[in-house]
Amino acid sequence: MNRRDDPAPVLAFEDHDHTHCTGDILTRAEKISAERGARLTPVRRRTLEILLESHRAMGAYEVLERLAGDGFGNQPPVAYRALEFLVEQGLVHRIRRLNAFAACMTPGEAHSPAFFICKSCDTVAEAPAGAVRNAMERAAAEIGFVVERMNIEALGLCPACSGDAS
Incomplete structure (x- = not known):
């Protein structure tokens, strides 16, 4: 469930103006x-x-297929280079569990x-998790570990697929 005071709503699981988004x-x-x-x-x-x-992650080859259909070429480096740039610029996130990419909200x-x-419809929602990251960094510091990179991913059912759509 989305807390209304969070700075970034979990749009993927909420009705919203997707064109504006x-x-x-x-x-x-x-x-x-x-x-x-x-x-x-x-x-x-x-x-x-x-x-x-759509608010879901896509693999590089799925992106490549769409790019090729739009006339951008069908060689894997076309998609991989574009995705790499977008990740480096913080415009796209890599979803490691799925070996896929999702636009940053x-x-x-x-x-x-x-x-x-x-796990049912492949929708991916991005939500703030600063508190989780802080807890992980504190736990790491207690054992002398320095966190360089962290991905927080949870697999389950969205409100629509779990039958809890309001």
């Missing part, structure tokens, strides 16, 4: 890229658009997300 993220992506002196080339932009079409903001993955 997508447009807002694309606008922020262009601004972030420009501020960093990075180019959001047509293939990079289209890759982000593909990931934004809060690009340009420092955040520690958790990913809730529906």
Whole structure:
């Protein structure tokens, strides 16, 4: 369940204006890229658009298939390079459990997300998880471990698939 005071609502599991959601993220992506002196080339932009079409993670080959259909070429480096750029810029997250990628719902903001993955419909929701990250870092510090990278992913059923849609 989404806490209403969280800074980033879990849009994937809520009714929302998806066109506005997508447009807002694309606008922020262009601004972030420009501020960093990075180019959001047509293939990079289209890759982000593909990931934004639905709130689910997609594998690189699925993205490549869509890019090829749009005339961007059908060689794996086309998709991998675009995805790598988008991840480096913080515009896309890698969902390790699925070996897939999902558009970031809060690009340009420092955040520690958790990913809730529906095992039935493959929807992926991004939610704030700063408290979980802080707890993990405290636990690591107690044993002298330094966290360099952390992915918080949970597998289960979304409200619609669990029959709990309100």
